[in-house]
Amino acid sequence: MSPDFLNFIETVLNGLMTGVMYSLVALGFVLIFKASGIFNFAQGVMALFAALTLVGLQTGQVPFAHLINAVLGTDVHNWGPGLPTVLAILLTMAVMILLAYIVEKVVLKHLVNQEPIILFMATIGLAYFLEGFGDLMWGADVKALNVGLPTGGSFWWEDVTRGWASEGSEYFGMYIDTLDVSAAIIALILVIALTVFSQYTATGRALRAVADDHQAALSVGISLRGIWVIVWSISGFVALVAGIMWGAKSGVQFSLSLIALKALPVLILGGFTSIPGAIVGGLIIGVGEKLAEAYVGPLVGGAVENWFAYMVALAFLLFRPQGLYGEKIIERI
């Protein structure tokens, strides 16, 4: 195989890996949208908040240290050496469940029956609040997150692919981040778990019932508000996984919350209501973005990645407004 072709494969593979990351975020969106019709803009910030909390617990930071120091004039930073990773993850999950509960109690409860756009705005407000709150609680500096996943390039894969190149050509093997590979595996497990959960458990059935028809679900005795707490908790869990992955990859920082914006074209492509759609959409966007960066980018000065996904989504919308797997939009007067 010629090096050019191998480079192409490498780009595609890396795109797929990035796509998995996008899918992880998009998954959280789809879950909430299906169950409550709310487009949860705060999903990205939830990932950031989860990652911040995890790092904070792991390293044993004092929450609100900055505020306490400013108000009381003290100088506190850490309360101890921090918790072991597993315990920290469990505690973070508890925090995310608490967050889901509070969101339902304080925000969603009062906004039942409002127009979708109002609910969307409310989640933007929530996103801002959480962003400020997370920074206030744990500080705004970039933090390294280490949960014991392998990082760095895979030498084994590099050696294997070097053998593929045709004789005499200068090719040094493909680069694949092992972290991306573990992310892909975890995403796969997550999707399977979610599917099993929604197919074979009573709660999962209730979730699907609510997604299908709010009123019918209410009339057979499903608690809508209970379901909402559960859904927000699950997407909090998905956000935690996404936060760990992105955080381990590029550090826990504000830009993490911007991946929420990247998830939008993914959703457009896959359809707002489809879990497989979120995965496939994420993969397409990831691959498309990397290919565009590699082959179109040099022609126009680079950084095509920033807008390519949106343009793809825009072009796609013109032909298929409901997305790849979305339900057909039917409008009546």
Add this chain to the structure above:
Amino acid sequence: MLYRETGDFKSNYAADQQTFPIKSERYLFWAAMAFAFLVVPFFINDYWEKSVIVPLLVWAMAALGLNILTGYCGQVSLGTGGFMAVGAYACYKLMTGFPDLNIFFVVILSGGVTALVGMLFGLPSLRIKGFYLAVATLAAQFFLVWLFNKVPWFYNYSASGQITAPERTIFGIAVTGATAPPWATYLFCLAMVFIFAWIARNLTRGQLGRSWMAIRDMDIAAEIIGVQPMKAKISAFAVSSFYIGAAGALYFSVWLGAAEPTEAFGIDKSFLVLFMVIIGGLGSILGSFLGAAFLTLMPVLLKNVMVGGLGWPTDLAAHIEIMLVGGLIVFFLIVEPHGLAQLWRLAKEKLRLWPFPY
């Protein structure tokens, strides 16, 4: 008594349908305008101009634009920052390309250029709506900012990639550039905003505005009764982008003086304007001003209290500010989804009946 319609008889339709039908409100409005135009210029200083009043006016202009699109025509846009960038760069190119052109016309023309770009990005709205459209406008946001970063022609091949506003005058008095006196920039912005708010008010209650509102309320029904969706939507995009472009031109030339696309016209600006429109009130001219005032004054106030008063570090104050803005948005949506303008409307109703509410 305050705010009474008793004894205020109208003998023709024009008087009945004027913007301020009640005498005391009309007088109050003109008194406020007289104060803004005739008194404030004598007292304004650099701090008030640069960090309070000119920002307020610029954001009010942008909020007016977005309110026309989102509040009146029901098309959600997250591309405001990108369109402001178009206005700013058009302004820069016109200022440097035609040094003799009056800054007033430069701002109008920048609005015109933005209107064309807005129409282009409004085309998808004919097929897609709601969140989908919001994503489509995000494409505009990211693409436009990228374009202004990457194509050197837009920033006249300057080494830093920044654009800097040269000095331009009106009646011999500088309104842009470093030496412009605060009162001149203030009056220029105020006059622009006044004129365009006036136009917006009359546009939205005319035939065009009604077709926008019909599309907003239910597009299929509107189409059946004879509103052309294409004409209504594209015109809403054009008018809205005109306002946003003019706001971008003022933002760059009068307020900032120098700008760099990623910082000055990022996605956070799009959200900021959207928040102004929501907090102020969707579909209300007054709401655009109230929202802009609220979100411009609140950070200044918070900063003065927390950094100036309590002596907290600035980054801490910034975090609390973001938190408060987010919390307030949620609070407003829960308590009053129709925004500050609705509160004002309710207050007026109450005043009318006071002190005998039954």
